Amino acid sequence: MSTDNIFARRSVRKFIDKKVEASHMKTLLEAGMAAPSGRNLKPWHFVAITERKTLDLLAEAHPYGKMLFEATAAILVCGDIAVSPDYWIQDCSAATENILVAAAGSGLGSVWLGCHPREDRVAAIKNILGIPDEIGILSLIAIGHPGEKKEPRTQYEEKRVHRGKW
16 A cells, blocks of 8 residues: 555645646646545536736735745635535545645645635635635645655654544
8 A cells, every 4th residue: 555645745835936737737636526525416616727817816815825926826626515515515625635645646736725614715715716606615725846845754643543432
């Protein structure tokens, strides 16, 4: 069993000025859509962003998104709340993690920028990207070629494992 991509997944906040290939973006989106989904409803929608002006607007709108000024791509992970009102958040979280792991496996850097449940962030991003009201925004993922090196790691702690019962 290989866990290389999982342990290589690190939050990268520094990027070099090199375009993310369209084929890499498609792979990341395919990875997102390979995530598990409650009752297989797949409520997710994705906005693939590569335009410099839009990335800069998002960097200004998200209080922790300044790395978007350097990133050359981003993916917004959204969910159709009407399709899965009970599980859109879990489904979109799984899709987000798949994208992050796939980015690491592709040699790209990425970082999860939380949006939900912060209404100010959600409203600002909806305004910039024209997202309909009935669509929930879970996360914004900054993506690019890494400008920093982070070693793979595990954060395993035996004390957090309970065997058989608490």
